[in-house]
Amino acid sequence: MSQSRGSVQSAAPPQNGHVLNAEIEEPELEALETAPEDRSVTASAAIPKPRKSYTYTFMSDFNLAPEGVPTLKDYCASKNVQSDNDKFLVASAWIQTHGGADPFTGRHLFTAFRAMEWKTQADMTQPLRRLKSEKSYFENPSSGKWRLTAIGLEAAERIGN
Numbered sequence: 001m002s003q004s005r006g007s008v009q010s011a012a013p014p015q016n017g018h019v020l021n022a023e024i025e026e027p028e029l030e031a032l033e034t035a036p037e038d039r040s041v042t043a044s045a046a047i048p049k050p051r052k053s054y055t056y057t058f059m060s061d062f063n064l065a066p067e068g069v070p071t072l073k074d075y076c077a078s079k080n081v082q083s084d085n086d087k088f089l090v091a092s093a094w095i096q097t098h099g100g101a102d103p104f105t106g107r108h109l110f111t112a113f114r115a116m117e118w119k120t121q122a123d124m125t126q127p128l129r130r131l132k133s134e135k136s137y138f139e140n141p142s143s144g145k146w147r148l149t150a151i152g153l154e155a156a157e158r159i160g161n
Contacts, residue, residue: 024143054123056110062099064115076116079160086159088127092148092157097107103145158159 065071070078081087091112092150094103099112106124113120121127128146130139137152148156 005141031137053108056107056124057113058114059107059130060155062108062111064100064112066098066100070094071116072099072112081159086115087113088131089148090150090154090159091116092128092146092152094150097153103141103147105144105146147149 064073072091072094075098076087076090077084079090081090088109091109092104095108095112096102099108101108102156109124109128110120113124125144125146128138129140131152132140135151135155136149137155139147139149
């Protein structure tokens with residue numbers, strides 16, 4: 001039964017990971033195979049996470065017409081906003097300067113947009129993230145909280161003038 005090393009038959013590796021003939025396989029080759037656990041970790045890391053679902057509700061306790069300052073509707077009407085970016089800037093400026101919410105949240109914006117009968121978005125803070133990145137109009141002092149920067153306040157004040 002003794003065979004020389006040169007006459008050992010080589011077989012294709014089995015597809016199910018089991019050894020078909022122990023005399024044909026060399027032990028060194030078995031050690032080089034990757035464990036099934038390694039494959040599953042790699043496969044699960046490639047699966048994208050599901051997107052976060054945003055659900056905003058109207059804040060009935062948020063005063064949209066406080067005394068001594070322009071109401072949300074009057075302030076926004078005086079600005080004659082056209083684009084979505086303008087709407088987010090103007091609504092944010094009113095919330096922060098007249099609405100008493102500094103910093104504010106996506107729910108504040110959702111409430112303002114609903115009060116103005118403007119179209120809301122599934123993620124009301126996405127435009128803020130974009131304007132923060134592209135123009136430095138917003139800052140994010142803590143998770144879920146937003147504030148207009150001085151540059152953003154100036155841009156909001158220029159709208160409609």
